[in-house]
Amino acid sequence: xxxxxxxxxxxxxxxxxxxxxxxxxxxxxxxxxxxxxxxxxxxxxxxxxxxxxxxxxxxxxxxxxxxxxxxxxxxxxxxxxxxxxxxxxxxxxxxxxxxxxxxxxxxxxxxxxxxxxxxxxxxxxxxxxxxxxxxxxxxxxxxxxxxxxxxxxxxxxxxxxxxxxxxxxxxxxxxxxxxxxxxxxxxxxxxxxxxxxxxxxxxxxxxxxxxxxxxxxxxxxxxxxxxxxxxxxxxxxxxxxxxxxxxxx
Numbered sequence: 280x281x282x283x284x285x286x287x288x289x290x291x292x293x294x295x296x297x298x299x300x301x302x303x304x305x306x307x308x309x310x311x312x313x314x315x316x317x318x319x320x321x322x323x324x325x326x327x328x329x330x331x332x333x334x335x336x337x338x339x340x341x342x343x344x345x346x347x348x349x350x351x352x353x354x355x356x357x358x359x360x361x362x363x364x365x366x367x368x369x370x371x372x373x374x375x376x377x378x379x380x381x382x383x384x385x386x387x388x389x390x391x392x393x394x395x396x397x398x399x400x401x402x403x404x405x406x407x408x409x410x411x412x413x414x415x416x417x418x419x420x421x422x423x424x425x426x427x428x429x430x431x432x433x434x435x436x437x438x439x440x441x442x443x444x445x446x447x448x449x450x451x452x453x454x455x456x457x458x459x460x461x462x463x464x465x466x467x468x469x470x471x472x473x474x475x476x477x478x479x480x481x482x483x484x485x486x487x488x489x490x491x492x493x494x495x496x497x498x499x500x501x502x503x504x505x506x507x508x509x510x511x512x513x514x515x516x517x518x519x520x521x522x523x524x525x526x527x528x
Contacts, residue, residue, distance in 0.1 A: 283338055283339065283340055284339050284340070284483060285339060285340040285341070285342055286339060286340070286341055286342070286364040286365065286475075286478050286479055286482045286483075287342045287344060287362060287363060287364050287365075288341055288342065288343050288344065288363075288364065288365040288366070288367055288475075288478060289344045289346060289359065289360060289363050289365070289366055289367070289388060290302055290343055290344060290345045290346065290367045290369060291346055291348075291366065291367070291368055291369065291381075291384040291385075291387075291388060292348055292368060292369035292370055292377060292380075292381065292384060293348045293370070293371070293374075293376075293377040293380050294316070294347070294348035294349055295348075295371065295374075295377075296348070296369050296370055296371040296374070296377050296421055296422075297314075297369065297371065297421035297422060297455050298317065298345045298346075298348070298369050299311065299314040299315070299316075299317055299321065299345055300314045300421070300455035300456070301367075301369060301419060301421060301453065301455050302321075302323045302343040302345045303323060303455075304453070304455050304458065304460070304461060305323070305325055305343060305461065305471070306323035306324060306325045306343060307323075308458060308461070309458050310455060310456045310457065310458060311455075316347070317345055317346070317347040317348075318347055318349075319347055319352065319356075319359075320344055320345060320346050320347060320356070320359045321345045322342055322343065322344050322345070323342075323343045323345065324340050324341065324342050324343070325340070325341045325343065325475075326338060326339075326340060326341075327339050327340070327341045327472075327475045327479070329475070329476055329479045330476060331472075339475075339479050341475055341478070343367075344359055346359050346360075353387075357387075357388075360388050363388060363414060364414070364415075364478050364481065364482045365414065365415045365416070365417070365474065365475075365477075365478035365481075366385070366388060366414055366415070366416045366417075367416075367417050367418075367419060367474075368381045368384060368385065368416065368417070368418045368419070368442060368448075369418075369419050369420075369421060370418070370419075370420055370421070371420070371421055371422050372420040372421065372422050372423055372425070372426035372452060373422050373425050373426050373429060378420075378441075378442075381418065381442040382441075382442055385416075385442065385446075389414070413481060413485075414481070415448075415474060415477040415478045415481060416446050416448040417448055417449055417450075417451070417470070417471070417474040418442060418443040418446075418448050418449070418450040418451075419450070419451055419452075419453060420450065420451070420452040420453070421452075421453055421454075421455055422454070422455075423452040423453055423454045423460070424454040424456075424457070426452075449470040449473065449474060451466070451467040451470050451471065452467075453467060
């Protein structure tokens with residue numbers, strides 16, 4: 280049986296923005312009942328049909344690496360970033376600071392040497408990074424239901440995410456406890472599908488390396504171009520789709 284290839288999408292954002300609930304919703308098309316705090320990293324896997332309905336249609340595994348947002352692990356979590364084929368930046372629509380911090384998260388993953396420095400004070404131009412890395416990015420705002428409630432009470436005004444504008448990335452808003460947030464045919468679902476297709480396109484149908492920044496060591500570039508996942512039968516698909524957990528002491 281033909282092998283099913285995979286791509287790795289890293290999901291980043293502050294603690295408490297809802298990354299675990301989001302990745303579960305994307306992978307299983309239903310909300311998680313009792314999400315916990317992620318220590319280190321957890322992985323959900325989605326079976327995605329690339330360019331569905333066309334002659335180029337193919338099936339891929341999309342690994343969603345939910346990286347814990349605790350500052351306690353800032354200097355060590357870069358072990359989860361290699362390789363990276365796509366990035367989902369997540370912020371809480373009711374927490375303006377979590378949106379502002381997306382620039383720091385983008386800095387951390389695209390300029391990994393900064394994880395050992397005081398990167399909070401680095402002035403970053405995302406376009407500079409994206410022009411060299413070519414890594415697809417999607418920005419997702421969570422807790423949309425709470426934001427709408429605050430807006431009705433005139434306590435909140437949603438601001439467009441500057442990081443999405445600067446990166447030229449799509450941005451969607453979801454309520455992770457409602458499956459219809461990503462229901463097939465919705466604008467959110469279309470943008471998510473387009474993002475996954477772009478990740479797969481860049482990984483398998485383009486010669487550009489996901490981490491092609493010349494400032495990076497050759498060893499890192501070689502590691503990014505990892506070998507495809509080995510063949511798996513449908514009988515083993517369920518085991519592969521189970522979430523995996525990585526912890527740091």
